[in-house]
Amino acid sequence: MHGWAGKILDVDLSNGRIETRPLDPQIARQFLGGRGLGARLLWDLVGPEVAPLSPENALIFTMGPITASASQTSNRFNVSSKSPLTGTILHANSGGWWGMQFKRTGHDALIVRGKADKPTWIEITAAGVVLKDASDLWGKSVFETTEALGQNRNKRNVLCIGPAGENLVKIAAIMNDKERALARGGPGAVMGSKNLKAIVVEGSERNQPADKEAFKFMQYETGKLIKASPLTSKALPDFGTAVVVNIVNEIGAFPTRNFQQSQFDGADEISGEAITEKILVKNQACWACPISCTRISKTASGKEGEGPEFETTWAFGAQCGIDDLDAITEANFLCNDMGLDTISMGNIIGCAMELAERGLLDSDLRFGQADKLQNLIRATAYRDGLGDEMAEGSYRMAEKHGAPELSMTAKKLELPAYDPRGMQGQGLVFATGNRGACHEEGNMLGPEVLALPRLIDRFATQGKAGIVSVHQNSAAVIDSLVYCKFANMAVAEEFFARTLTAVTGQPFSADDLMRVGERVWNLERLYNLREGFTKEDDTLPDRLINDPIAEGPSAGFTVKLAPMLQEYYQFRGWNEDGVPKPEKLKELELEGLEIGD
């Protein structure tokens, strides 16, 4: 294969039907793969009449044309579905080995639909596709399941859910290669609703470049840039993604105690530097990645595993007022084993802590209680007591206690580790996110804080909508290729385009890629509009719009959302209600996908 295998595997668990059908070359060219292809397939398969946890919802795993090509960071893959947490389109991607291995089975995508009548796992090998009884695996944790099914680094790779997915927890992740996560929006619950415990893959096909010389040149040039960037060659390998803890804290954009403050006095204790000094065993890389940002850590009690990443460090740290690095790390390990989204889990615990401190929740829970983390996580995974409320997500939990405004969410997805009052562009990213509040859909950390590609004024609003839109389009196409966004911190889209050209033999420019990203973004927007979302959903928690940060480098600022949003709709070619105009859809070759009046 040169880029695309040209085949989609389609499994209906209700009747056991297994089919292989061709990938439409025009759709491949328009949406590439990964997130884009997932959105396009979902548009046809899952309409507004489908409940997220019903058999009619689909779980669509998609690889990209770059996946398994051995281009730097070409290990990633995507899952698309309708989210049980938000009701929006769901897309999530992950690294590791599974995506590469699935592509080597000779498929670009796997559609799973229906519901098995008993716990089931799927095995995909050269011998074929087989549905197997998972009754003896149901109830097992992620680590137990991964081991039981024979995870073997480069040869056989396991993707599965843990107890959280089985119990339809709305923040449940799908885990691959033991500790990598497809997390945001609750894909694990969708998998659990289908009685699907695991998918195991063994492949042998190769994604060979059509132009070997050009591919070799692009690998060389890409490698030079990754080495030349202090972020990808030094900061991320040395300190992991938590290298930005102190940086974000210093500028007053590190949300603390459920976004009541924007600086955490315990930041030093949970920083990337502290992780390296106190708990790091070694760093680790995903397949074909020269960056090696993954931490293998060991706590004082002898527990060892992957993590914590920046977001997780924040979620169980500053968000909960906790500076105990061991407790944060062990919370991370437990989430991985239960199959939970760490960002949402930590955000929800922080919300519960504030509800309790304000007397709105009958609990002795308080900010800073590191010893409560393990029980709260386990209770959520098994829907036990307060955990049953937490399993519904922060918004529903806070709403039940009469204070939805204390839920730090947008479109019901829990906010990640940035206080947008100190990063105006990030606020627009969260408010307009297609899957809800998430940095991965257009992270403004680069331009607003890290000077990537250039430092822009983080408090400015005029002209910010264009930069946000370009970053959202860029993230959408990177998620469709599928590359790692950390590579993009050193390598521009121009390089991805030239590598894609070398792999597929079809010409792509950087601008072609950006157009794909814009197309994907607009299709996701159309999907959400079809689901009934409106411009009223493009918003942020009241606290971020109306309560200025009290002190620190971002003191006095709120998110000036209204003017940025107006400019954003204009930039995107949408009408004042946030609906893409017909001429925009025509320009993006999305005619025929308009939503009805």
Add this chain to the structure above:
Amino acid sequence: MIDERLFEEFRTIGRDILVTGLTSSHGGNMSVRVGDKIIIKRRGAQLGQLKPTDFVETSLYGRDSGIARASTELIVHRAIYHNTSALAVIHSHPRTAIALSLSRDEIIPIDVEGSYLLRKIPVVSVEFASGSTQMADTVSAALKQYKIIMQRGHGCFSTGQTLEEAYHWISTLEEISDIILEHKLLGEPLIEYRKHSESYKKW
């Protein structure tokens, strides 16, 4: 209209372009895209002496009176915004790069920094070299593939997410051109030190 923070960016970049010799006192122009509009320097304003009143806001798509005061190259700026993902555009007249453009179809850096950042700058030719539809089409098409391009005998068009980024490419282009010129003046053979540098011609 233009807010204080954005004006400050225009003012400092305009001054820097002038003082680093990348254009003449009244030459060149700059714009940024804001929503579905362009904020562009007015025709005749000096890049080194910009004031808030030196800017024109005009529609990206339709017709409005803003065009009466806007830069001569507005049509090119509009075409670039229509056809690429650029958010800022600068046109200037870097003299060594212009000199090189008179005798070659591409400028390929021989220095490390230039090789890393740009690899190749194409030179395009148009008969009507200022403000023409032909120029707008040719320049915007070339900028789909490259961050900065030279128009033979006229100057460069550079793009970026910000004015600073676009300015960076112009400054780099002129440094690349100066080094090529000075090396040529030395008259000594080039000792190649970059692996795969022959592939830059195909970039």
